[in-house]
Amino acid sequence: MNDNAKSLMLVVCCTLFTAAGQIFYKLSSYTYELNVFKLITNWQLLLGLLFYFIGGLLLVSALKLGDLSKIYPFISLTFIWVFILGIVIFKDTFSAVKVVGTLSIIAGVAFIGGR
């Protein structure tokens, strides 16, 4: 497997971990209080931070192997995962406005990352 393919695989894994991190953030928000003791014992928050951190490490590894401009569009996969998980896990509302908005953002991120 060449470096570019490995790089893309790492980015995809990054997006999965980032999305999982966000799900844990949302779960942590139910018992969220701006109190240092409450925050450091909020296990959903700690897991969320951990998953986000791992996602970051995966992204750095991906950038070592591949071009930023080739990787950038795939970072948007996170938006798709969170959209689906939001509906499946949290019963979020599904609307055309949300779909179009998300797609516009995904396209925007791809353009920003390109040359």
Next chain:
Amino acid sequence: MNSPIILLAVISTLIGAAGATFLKKGSNNFSIKPAQLIKNYYLIAGMALYVLASLIFISALKIGEISAVYPLTSLSYIWVSIISFKFLKEKSTPSKLAGIGLIIAGVVLMTLT
């Protein structure tokens, strides 16, 4: 979408963009040796800012739906682009400007949900 969510998202993404800038600086002379790592203040500041940005973002997640609120994190791409245009002398190509426009359009649509 109510205004506290939008305000929290804007503040969170601004702090996150600052964090990204510090992390980038911290990655320049990166060394994994613990003695060097501890002295890498940019890296530490970057990570601290990211944690702060996350904590503020969770306040927004508490109020709204994740599939509507999470896309607002794309604002950080706009802030980072502005930082690179103004301070890092990067070129503002039509493609990048179009990207910023599309993100803004998408974010506006999300705020209408």
